[in-house]
Amino acid sequence: MELTDLSMLELAAKLAAGEVSSVEVTRACLARIAQVDGKVKAFLCLDEKGALAAAEASDARRKAGSPASPLDGVPIGVKDLFLTEGVPTTAGSRILEGFSPPYDSTVVGLLKKAGLPIVGKLNLDEFAMGSSNESSAYGPTHNPWALDRTPGGSSGGSAAAVAAREVFGALGTDTGGSIRQPAAFTNLVGIKPTYGRVSRYGVIAYASSLDQVGPMARTVPDTAALLQLIAQHDPLDSTSAPVEAPNYSEDLEGGVRGLKLGVPREYFIEGMDPEVEATVRQAMAAYERLGATLVEVSLPHTKYALATYYLLAPAEASSNLARYDGVRYGLRAKDAKGLREMYGQSRDRGFGSEVKHRIMLGTYALSAGYYDAYYVRAQKVRTLIRQDFTKAFEQVDAILSPASPVPPFKLGEKTDNPLSMYLMDVFTLPCNLAGLPGLSLPCGFTKSNLPIGLQILGKPFDEARLLRIARAFEREHDFSRRLAPL
């Protein structure tokens, strides 16, 4: 077994026992990246110097017997949507080419304080808009399980880097499924915490009423340990909830006996891949064997969720992306005559077609004559969707569903048809609209060895229970231990 095949907690145990140093393991990650990233293309930028310096400092703390956290010294990566002081941050867009932030996002600061060397910045769909990584201005990332396929998106680089054992864990963001769908596509655990659970200060905004930061890792205990480091109130983020985080690792082995797990009628739809459906149903049956009760629930407004999301998210994006004007950051059109032309040309050259598409849709939905018909109505439907979940959670402790209606698809397969790409989020985005936590867990493989993810949705701030439910399944199966053939 290679060093890079270890889970975060296995590595942490070796670091604590002095069997390996953080410098050694950081070098092992860099060597692995040199070996496989030409094929995977997960990294947009490496910070070798920064990571090795952090690793040295970690080793010194371990030697002195005063680690900064249980994961002190474990190398990780972060999606290139997180500001990192002095390290280029592009959001996968040309418009931020050459931009180096003057400060760290809160979560990056927390990881540094906890002693984790940050090896580099990971590829994503441009401004997190996409479900396949193909809208990145820097080319797509490839799925380590099948290189001709997508690792999902938008946190596809984060997913691929962890699945390819280039790093031990990663941070992503999830607006409509961007942590859970790539986790499902690469056999990882990924959790989108409750809206407000993790700080978004210094995270490039896409749709501010939906965006949330979360961890991705190869096992449930790793995911819990990483979430622990970032789940705290941040006075710098006005949407951050002043709610104390519990100990996410304490009750992980508590099992599911006596829990009621909801199976939403509306989530088994026509057009769903039969292997995905069969595998997810098997996972549900496994929960029954483990002592949980399955309860059919109804989320009647599910059919409006996709349209609601693709009105609200672009509307918010059109506002958030107004700041990229060629003046403040990154790319500026040089040969423009006058200010207006400079704005127009910088945005035209800087943004890719999916981003432009959404800015136009969002601007339209917010414009005076259409605001009530589209934006206001979508907000009302959003309330109905949230109420569906509130009612369902009166009956059950958590809800199970597929994370994605299909297994990882081929690169290029959906790029000409935005609607078929948007459909990839059909099971993940209602949870963002309702502000709830959602987790994706490896639950099996297709006949051609492509990973399938089970989604577990929970009540607000109930992340600990989601992790415990996920762990109960993980412990009984070997899916999480299977490594991508790379």
Ligand SMILES: NC(=O)C[C@H](N)C(=O)O
């Ligand atoms: N950012 C996300 O969560 C991904 C989603 N597919 C979107 O394009 O909005």
